[in-house]
Amino acid sequence: MPKQVDYESRRRRIAEAVCLLADEQGPEGVSMRDVATRAQVSLGAVQRCFRTKEEMLLFAVDHVGERVTARVRARIAAGPAQSAATALGHATDEVALLREEHRAEARIWLAFVAQAAVSASLAEPLRNSYAALQELFVRLITEAAASGAADGPDAVCEARTLLALTDGLTGHVLIGHVTAREAEGVLHAHLAGLWARLGVTGPEAEG
């Protein structure tokens, strides 16, 4: 058998190139040629990895989704000694992609969401990522509520609220309607309200 190459790693590298371009030039600026150049491979190599452009974008969006959720999970696992409330705060911080170094990911995400609104095939991996994040939020909220007094009247509802709020804030920061700091303030205020609703004290010390 002839030459063998690690397609998986190449696919990943190409996906990162897609992200870089989507960040810099927007969703329309992602062409196969530019992606190939950015990934430092030939156009043919990209074509061999992905039969079509949509296939490439599909892989890329999955890649980003996994990276974000992985980071969220890592952030939570990093401090297991803390309360569920604190963990939830960190998780939302991570999901909101407010920090400057994650601005690129935020733009990419937004670009994919917009495209997915008209492309059913692109929407599926996005739904999966959202489902994973929502499930994670539900778990944290339920844990936080259990450690407190009241029941969780609707942890799913709270999780959805949180997820939509972070997403919306991310978009508003990208547009420039609010600054990252202001968005952080809004998010933390909402979390404070959530603690109150759950009957827990919340994180007393803010890091």
Place this chain on the structure above:
Amino acid sequence: MPKQVDYESRRRRIAEAVCLLADEQGPEGVSMRDVATRAQVSLGAVQRCFRTKEEMLLFAVDHVGERVTARVRARIAAGPAQSAATALGHATDEVALLREEHRAEARIWLAFVAQAAVSASLAEPLRNSYAALQELFVRLITEAAASGAADGPDAVCEARTLLALTDGLTGHVLIGHVTAREAEGVLHAHLAGLWARLGVTGPEAEG
């Protein structure tokens, strides 16, 4: 002087064609030729109305923004006898674009937001629309709070939360992560919490 034509109305018509296309085929599917065809004018006519494509998109996004905010205002003005709380509920319903007949506008908005994240010139009209909506929300929240007991600790913060939440929910509905009905439930639950925080009863009867 030779022939005179009503450019303003033609521009509006073209803007509507832009919206139709952005809704059907996504942000990438908006080409000058397709727009011209959809607007039932020649390509040259489009070019005469807008020097460049970006100019056209700029006008279109302004057009949509004004239409949405106008509808929100109209909805509020329609029932001035109601409480400020009820008015705010209606306003958020309108902004969230959850109803099926506004799904198109929602997609268009999302498309523009995504594009604006990398194009500063497109971001400006969007910021204006957001600012107008936020101001409107602040006013309604302040009024609602005044009719109640407590002060408005941070009406701006609440308004921003509401705006980001509606935006995020709209996106999630478009993706299919939640249904329109579920999103409505989330939104109304948040509003209920807001009434409680403001110390008002909120709308007792739901329309």
Place this chain on the structure above:
DNA sequence: ACGGAAGCGATACAGTCGTATCGGAATAAG
């Protein structure tokens, strides 16, 4: 009535797009 400016739509143009194809280089199996 007539001249000229404004509007018209078709066409031209250069560029980029995604995709298909192809001859040659590289390599594992015999």
Place this chain on the structure above:
DNA sequence: CTTATTCCGATACGACTGTATCGCTTCCGT
């Protein structure tokens, strides 16, 4: 070493993009 197969990267192709240009028609002002 030979051979068959997998990968390579360049190039070809047709379609489409945004924009510029050009006769021609239409109509207002004098």
